[in-house]
Amino acid sequence: MEKDLYQNTKKIEKADSSDKRRRNKNRGNRIIFIAAFALLLVACGVPSGRTEETQSAGIKEEPKEWPEEHGSCGVQELSGYLYEHASVSPYASAEITIKGYEGEKLETEWNAPSAFRFGGEADVTWQYYNSLEEMETALNEAAMEEIDVDALHFLYYTFPMTENNCALDLYYILKRRFDAKEHPLTAWSTDNGKLFYYIQETVKEEDGHEFSYLYSRNSRVNLYVKDHMAFGLTLLNRQSEEDDETLEYVFDDIIQRYGILGSGWGLDEENLYWADHDTRLTELENPKRSFLEVRGISEDWEFAGDEGIMRYFGLLMEADYELPLTEDGRMLSLHFSLAKEDGEEEDTELRYYLLNGFCMDEPYDMTVTDMDTGEVLQERRVSLSIELTDTITYPDLNGDGYADMRIGAPVHMNGAKAVEEDYAPPDYLLWDPQTEQFVRKTEKEVANSRWAVANGLTEEEQEEKTKRERSDFFALVYELPEWAELEDYIKLTGDKMVEYEVQKGDSLWRISERFYGTGYKWTTIVRTGDAPENPNYLLAGETVFIPEIFYIPKDPYSRGGLCSEGSFQIEQPAGFAHHFLNDNVTYIPWKEENQIYSLPVTNPVGENPFHEPEDWEAFQAEVIRCSEEFCPGRVSSLTFEKSYMEDGCDLYGYSFEYDTGEEILEYVDFFKFGKANMSEVIGVREQEPNTVLVNTVRYMAASFTDYGGRPGMSWGDDVAPNVGADKWEYPYLHNLFEAAGEQFGTGN
Numbered sequence: 001m002e003k004d005l006y007q008n009t010k011k012i013e014k015a016d017s018s019d020k021r022r023r024n025k026n027r028g029n030r031i032i033f034i035a036a037f038a039l040l041l042v043a044c045g046v047p048s049g050r051t052e053e054t055q056s057a058g059i060k061e062e063p064k065e066w067p068e069e070h071g072s073c074g075v076q077e078l079s080g081y082l083y084e085h086a087s088v089s090p091y092a093s094a095e096i097t098i099k100g101y102e103g104e105k106l107e108t109e110w111n112a113p114s115a116f117r118f119g120g121e122a123d124v125t126w127q128y129y130n131s132l133e134e135m136e137t138a139l140n141e142a143a144m145e146e147i148d149v150d151a152l153h154f155l156y157y158t159f160p161m162t163e164n165n166c167a168l169d170l171y172y173i174l175k176r177r178f179d180a181k182e183h184p185l186t187a188w189s190t191d192n193g194k195l196f197y198y199i200q201e202t203v204k205e206e207d208g209h210e211f212s213y214l215y216s217r218n219s220r221v222n223l224y225v226k227d228h229m230a231f232g233l234t235l236l237n238r239q240s241e242e243d244d245e246t247l248e249y250v251f252d253d254i255i256q257r258y259g260i261l262g263s264g265w266g267l268d269e270e271n272l273y274w275a276d277h278d279t280r281l282t283e284l285e286n287p288k289r290s291f292l293e294v295r296g297i298s299e300d301w302e303f304a305g306d307e308g309i310m311r312y313f314g315l316l317m318e319a320d321y322e323l324p325l326t327e328d329g330r331m332l333s334l335h336f337s338l339a340k341e342d343g344e345e346e347d348t349e350l351r352y353y354l355l356n357g358f359c360m361d362e363p364y365d366m367t368v369t370d371m372d373t374g375e376v377l378q379e380r381r382v383s384l385s386i387e388l389t390d391t392i393t394y395p396d397l398n399g400d401g402y403a404d405m406r407i408g409a410p411v412h413m414n415g416a417k418a419v420e421e422d423y424a425p426p427d428y429l430l431w432d433p434q435t436e437q438f439v440r441k442t443e444k445e446v447a448n449s450r451w452a453v454a455n456g457l458t459e460e461e462q463e464e465k466t467k468r469e470r471s472d473f474f475a476l477v478y479e480l481p482e483w484a485e486l487e488d489y490i491k492l493t494g495d496k497m498v499e500y501e502v503q504k505g506d507s508l509w510r511i512s513e514r515f516y517g518t519g520y521k522w523t524t525i526v527r528t529g530d531a532p533e534n535p536n537y538l539l540a541g542e543t544v545f546i547p548e549i550f551y552i553p554k555d556p557y558s559r560g561g562l563c564s565e566g567s568f569q570i571e572q573p574a575g576f577a578h579h580f581l582n583d584n585v586t587y588i589p590w591k592e593e594n595q596i597y598s599l600p601v602t603n604p605v606g607e608n609p610f611h612e613p614e615d616w617e618a619f620q621a622e623v624i625r626c627s628e629e630f631c632p633g634r635v636s637s638l639t640f641e642k643s644y645m646e647d648g649c650d651l652y653g654y655s656f657e658y659d660t661g662e663e664i665l666e667y668v669d670f671f672k673f674g675k676a677n678m679s680e681v682i683g684v685r686e687q688e689p690n691t692v693l694v695n696t697v698r699y700m701a702a703s704f705t706d707y708g709g710r711p712g713m714s715w716g717d718d719v720a721p722n723v724g725a726d727k728w729e730y731p732y733l734h735n736l737f738e739a740a741g742e743q744f745g746t747g748n
Contacts, residue, residue, distance in 0.1 A: 063134070064089075069126035075101060075118035075250070082124075082156055083257040089128035090229075091135055096154040097123045103246030113256060116249045132159055153236040154250070161228045167196070168272040174198050178221050185221060187267040188214070191259030193301075193308030196267060196275065197224040216251040217244075226258055265310055274312035282389060287323040291316060291389040296350040313387050315350050319364075322371065323394050325431065326401050331371040339363040339381060352386060362386045368438065378437040382407060383427065398430060398449040405429040405438055444593065472692045474573070474699035477551040488556075490702045492643040492651065494548030495616075497526065502542040508535055515549050550643075552699050566709035568600040568677050571700055583720035585739045587665060587684045594693050596683045598700060600711055603678035604732050608650045616642055616652075622729050623654055630727070630737040634659045641670075641698075649674060651702050655694050656736075657687060660744045667736045668697040674706025680733060 066088055073081045075098055082094065102119035129135045135157070171187055179185040183200035190196070200219035201212045216222045216233070223232045233254055235247060273280070274295050283290045296315030319336040339362070354360050361383040368378040384407065385391055397404040407427040428446050429438035441449065445459070452462035480489065500511065508522035515521075522535075526545040538544075555573045562578075563569040572578045581597040588595065610616040620640050627635040638656040645651055653670035664687040671680040681704075683697040723742065724735025 063130040066128040069128075071124045071126070073122055073124070075103075075120040075122050078118075078122045078250075079254040079257050081122075082254060085126075087126070087128060087158070089130065090158070090160045091129040091131060092158050093127050093129075093135060093138075094156040095125045095127075096152075096156060097125075097148065098152040098154070099123075099148075099150070101152050103244075103249040105246075105249055113260065114252055116253050118249070118253070135159070149237070152247075155234050155236055156232070156254075158229065158231040161225060161230050165230075166273075166277070167225065167275040168269060171198065171269070171272050174221060174223070183219065184212075187272060188264045189267055189271070189309045190264030191226075191308075193265075193306040193310040195224060195226045195259030196272075196309050197222065199223075215248065217247040222251065224255060224258060231258070267309065270314065271309055271312070274314060275309045280314060284390065287321055287394065289319070289321045289390065291320075292318040293389065294350065296352060296386070299351050299353040302351075313354070314389075315352070315386050316384065316389055319384070319389065319392075321392070321394075323403055325403055332377075332403075333369040333371050335367045335369070336364040336382070336384060338386070339365045354387065360386050380438075382429075397428060397446050399453045400431075400433075400449075402431040402433060404431055472690055472695055473555075474552055474695040475691065476695065477553065478549070480551060488554055489551040490554060490699070491646055492550050492552065492702065493645075494550065495642045495644070496548050497545040498548050500544050500546050502538045502540055502544060504540045506538055506540075508538070508544075511544065511546070515546055552695075552702055554703075555699075561703070562598070562600075564600075564709070564711050566707050567711040568674075568679070568707060568709075569703075569705045570598060570600060570679055570681075571703040572596075572598070573696065573699070576696060581680065581682060581734075584723045584742075585682050585684065585734055585736065586743055589686075593685045593688070594683060594696065595685060596681065596693075596697060596700065598679065598681040600677050600679040600704060600706075602710060603673050603676060603706075605673065605678075607648075607673050607675050609673060610642070610652055611650055619652075619730065620654075626724070626728055626735060626737040627656065630724075630735075630741045631658065634740070635737065645672075645702065647705075649706075651698070653698060653701065658740050658744075660740075663687070665740070666693055667740065668694045669734070669736055670697050670701035671733060672701050672704050674704070674708075676708045677706045677711055678732070679704035682734060682736065 071081065071085075078096070085094075098120050100120040104117045106115040106117055108115050127138055129138065167187075175185045178200055180200070182203050184203065185198060185200050187196060187198050198221050199214055199216065200221050202215045202218045203210055203212050205211075217235050220234060221232075222234055223230055233251055278295050280293045281290065282293070293314040294317045296313050298311050298313055301311035315338075317338050321332075321334040323332055323334075324330070325332050352360055352362075362385075363381045364384045366378070366380055366382050367376060369376050391408040393406045393408070394403040395406060396402060397406065405428070407429070425443065428441045428443065430441050430446065430449060431437075432439045448463055448466065449459050451466065452459045455462060455465070457465065476492075477489070480486075500515075502511075508525050509519035511525060512522040513519045516524075524547055528543065531539075531542060531544075555571055557574060558571055561569060561571040576594045576596050579595065579597045581599040585597055610619050623640075624638065627638060636657045636659070639654065641651075641653045641655075643651045649672050651670065651672050653668070655666065655668040658665045658667055666683075666685055666687050668683040669680065671678065679701060681697050681701040683693045685693050722731060722734045724738030725731035727738055728735050
């Protein structure tokens with residue numbers, strides 16, 4: 001019996017000890033939270049510590065004292081009770097004790113607010129304060145009190161946002177105080193932008209991946225702002241060590257009274273700044289420049305239903321630059337102001353449709369002034385981004401010693417900057433020392449001006465010189481120099497025969513050596529029917545026929561081009577604009593003049609499909625039909641080319657000139673079929689008096705090597721069909737006549 005009593009006593013002592021540890025633990029958690037909440041109040045504008053002893057002289061209003069106020073309700077009615085409660089001070093807190101808690105989320109229609117069923121009773125103790133500082137003092141004292149470990153304890157609090165409590169400043173302070181790797185602090189908008197809140201996310205690792213969750217029950221900061229009032233709700237403890245997910249329902253039910261939390265957007269620093277600011281002035285140096293932004297409204301966010309914070313953005317109203325025209329020369333002042341269309345009414349709310357979140361170019365009035373004399377040198381309009389500042393730089397673009405102007409058009413989507421070329425090319429304005437004004441130029445004209453300055457020529461003289469001296473490295477060579485190495489060339493054999501008049505001392509072997517580099521090709525030389533039968537007997541003056549042979553120099557600066565291990569390799573010589581060949585071919589006028597498209601794919605038709613003369617003739621007839629049917633009166637200089645390569649593959653190609661109605665374009669298409677893969681290389685440019693494009697495209701197609709492996713992409717495998725595929729007999733090739741007709745609207 002004593003033994004049993006002793007054991008029971010031990011159990012009781014152990015239970016008491018455990019209960020004490022649990023109470024101490026919860027008391028510790030409470031102290032930790034209240035300390036954290038004091039930091040939150042400091043972040044919202046309260047100085048740490050007590051009231052300063054030294055205060056300004058004058059009559060002070062005596063602080064009011066309010067007694068505690070007690071109330072109770074079922075948890076089911078708690079959200080309505082808190083929302084409808086009339087506080088005697090805007091600074092208030094409520095300690096909520098819930099016993100017998102149960103929570104359940106109910107099924108509702110998709111367009112109806114969330115609904116919950118709760119069990120349990122809530123006792124609420126209200127306290128009121130004269131200031132945030134007083135709230136901090138009271139809560140520090142409450143931290144020392146013990147709490148019932150068998151109940152849930154929440155803290156609800158509310159206070160007004162003053163003009164000194166800016167959303168972005170509050171975000172910075174909270175982030176410094178509460179941001180942690182496991183619980184990073186972020187800001188979110190909800191309720192169509194009318195409500196925004198700060199919360200610590202919960203980061204979890206699942207299957208080796210990190211995921212973030214917005215769990216209010218785990219966050220020390222659940223601070224909501226709406227209509228210049230801040231309010232929050234924080235869980236002080238839990239009934240058990242297990243994570244009761246239904247506790248989220250308490251937060252959802254209470255906050256749902258203030259705004260819909262079903263969906264929202266993450267807020268960046270720009271969103272938070274414009275939540276409570278109307279203007280922003282930014283000043284920078286080197287060069288000296290300033291930007292005045294005002295709060296604009298994005299119509300696309302309004303169209304999506306936003307009525308608050310997400311629709312605001314910083315709209316560039318004015319920009320000013322001061323810079324030297326030359327290194328030691330006079331100073332220029334450039335002023336840009338958002339232009340207004342004639343007859344446009346004054347609008348206090350600047351609304352713009354931002355093209356699905358991408359920056360929008362708008363006209364700005366530019367005024368250039370000589371800062372020494374005050375003389376206005378130029379007035380004109382330029383296009384700038386209305387929501388991005390500082391997109392103008394002033395480099396010396398052509399090397400003439402004067403500052404020029406480059407207006408970039410960077411773009412962004414949801415705050416992330418993208419590459420400039422995805423939106424629009426930059427604008428270039430070169431300083432003309434003759435007219436003393438900035439003159440708009442294209443990228444090609446800027447390059448021409450740079451070469452003109454370097455060569456001491458006018459821009460017109462340089463343009464002519466460039467046309468005359470255009471390099472054509474891959475031009476066909478019909479006879480190799482004596483010092484040439486065969487491995488430095490790609491050898492092609494044409495499908496046409498050339499005539500050769502036999503010279504004294506010639507033999508078929510020697511002729512073969514002269515044309516082919518080896519005498520073993522003598523059997524390909526054709527003699528007329530009345531020639532002597534003895535192949536060693538040639539008459540001086542006799543005409544023999546030799547298959548056309550020519551060579552393409554290989555690129556000595558090759559870096560391997562485009563390759564896929566075990567699949568293919570194709571050269572991509574420098575100095576040309578290379579693009580992946582997808583389903584269509586589009587000429588881009590502001591890009592490099594020689595635009596070349598290529599991408600080897602799986603061969604769907606087999607090796608050398610046009611090897612036989614009748615197949616090649618059928619292809620040519622189909623090309624001619626398409627040129628006449630799709631582009632009547634637009635196509636000229638249509639030529640075809642077929643040759644044979646030493647790797648056993650044929651090389652096919654055709655080219656033509658196309659009249660867009662404004663300019664003449666050159667189109668070139670060469671293609672080669674390996675056993676497993678094929679390559680089509682297409683070039684397009686504005687007409688030039690040289691053969692650079694056709695020779696380069698031919699070289700690239702001829703350089704294609706098929707290793708037999710699958711390249712991972714092929715015609716007909718989950719990709720769009722080639723342009724015009726359904727309009728001719730060769731869907732595995734691009735129909736360039738249909739492509740040109742689609743782009744320029746000149747086809748049928």
